[in-house]
Amino acid sequence: MNIQKMKELIDKLSQASRAYYDEDKPIMSDKQYDALYDELAALENSTGIIMAGSPTQKVQGSVSEAFEKVRHSEPMLSAQKTKDVNEVVSFAGGREVNVSWKLDGLTLVLIYDGGTLQKALTRGNGEFGEDVTANARMISNIPLTIPYKERVELRGECLISWKAFDEVNTDGEYSAARNLAAGSIRQLDPMVTKSRKLSFIPFKLISPAxxxxxxxxxxxxxxxFDVVENINAASNLKEVIKQFAPEKYDYPVDGVIIEYNDNQYARSLGTTGHHPNSIIALKWADETYETQLTGIELNPTRTGMVSLKAVFKGVDAGGAILTKATLHNVDYMKNLQLGVGDTITVYRANMVIPAIDDNLTRSDTYELPKTCPCCGEPLEIRLAETAHFLWCTNKECPAKQVRKFSYFVSRPAMNILGLSDKILEKFLSLGLIKDFSDIYELSMHKDQIVSLDGFGEKSYLKLIDAIEKSKDVEFSHFITSMAIPNVGTSSAKTIAAHFSTYEDFRNAAVNDDFDFTELTDFGGTVADNIYNWFADKKNVEEFDKVKSHVNIIYPEKKQTNANFEGKTVVVTGKLVNFTRDGITKELENMGAKVSGSVSKKTSFLIVGADAGSKLKKAEELGIPVISEEAFKNMI
Structure with missing residues (x-):
């Protein structure tokens, strides 16, 4: 009986690992996976039997055939895990250990030789990794060259900050930051990787140690490199661990890593087939809260995929009121056997993200609707590799249109304040707007708008004022609003800097007489996307109409400044005389590159009031620090 149970657990864990590591589409929560893993480990310990292929004995994951397979210089293993801080203290045994974040992304290996980046590999199956060097070169904080000519090999995590995740995942296509990061680094088009605003944070030096x-x-x-935050500890280990507060950290994490600080001692402990004996991960013991499921919320995205969210009675989870939790896909939802009215337990995954722990009732009475809640057209379940997703089959679904219009009015695009998704949906359903240019003619429908619930004269005037202000639009924002696939804000700035007018850009794309791959960081896929977008006459006609309503502000010719031309500048703290966008534009117009993080390559750090960790790092690296007043004098 125990052997049969072990086989069942191995099968479930293997399926979950393939979905998580290979497809970036989880079919169960980390908490559920850990519970099954612990159950298997306990059975193995009690019976003394370990089956071939057990996840407790090998690293999970595989190597995609889409990338070149490369053998790692030494196996990439997992870490032994616990949720008991006392077990961590026992593991340390009073020795000095190094405590750092357990970052939640996709692990990469970087190899430098002769001072230049030679290879970037994924973890793969632990023995072989995927060569994703072209994509790694698109991550802004990975140095392409370093001031050391011998071979350097290091490991780190490719991940996305919470802020960048919210900016990139506007249509809700990705259910978790980790999935977006992992999916982005394994794109076949490096320009897609670049658009995802990824970061790389090293956590281990392999050589020369x-x-x-x-x-x-x-x-x-x-x-x-922007290395992982870390602190040494010994007898004060518990106190040090308490300093790691995930809810205040900029990146997703799922615990902390404790590793012996003495490298020679650490190596002397050896490894198992699964983990080094010198490292242990402390995962937070998630406190669960009981509540009642009230429904499943369906939200069609602009891609057609319908995201699923569990809705439940509000519950206070340590000061945060939880009311909804993401159901990653149809398989994930069905595994919970949900039904309205079921008693469920919820928690904050990694002390941040609302998640369902278990369904205590398991009535399994909820049936996915057959039609889209927005347009009434049929829904269908589609298999994407290892997981099933719900899709709306209607290309003209208003919900898809809402996402399209929402992107058009967003801050990186036309920046029309006050047009929320809810208002856009209402205007679309009433036929007040059918294409983008209709937004600029909403004043024709004043009486109808003022009579709507939630609207009045004041709200109407405020909306019209926001629309009027948006008519003066920077060229790069206008290009961004087109929503050309893989052409985000960075690519839009490159296009705006190259072409003198919208008409020049339009004609180059429509006539197919310009090679867009000549532009910096533009690959073949991005170029094809531009040609294909302009090949659709409806797209061109729509934006020609928008152009007739707005005044495009074209970038001024850069007035370079010897103090800043070609320099890398970081800005931090509260500024008095500049907005953050304003000082960034000022610096870029003078020929400087503005970065978000301090490194050895930083030329200057401009500081305002209440400067924090960036100032401290600049001082440690000897980077020149300039006050806002000094910056004004220099320009």
């Missing part, structure tokens, strides 16, 4: 783990990380920082 120093005496201690902390020295390894300091050395990597001196080469220009």
């Amino acid at each position: 120093r005496t201690t783990k902390s020295e390894d990380l300091k050395w990597l920082a001196s080469l220009g």
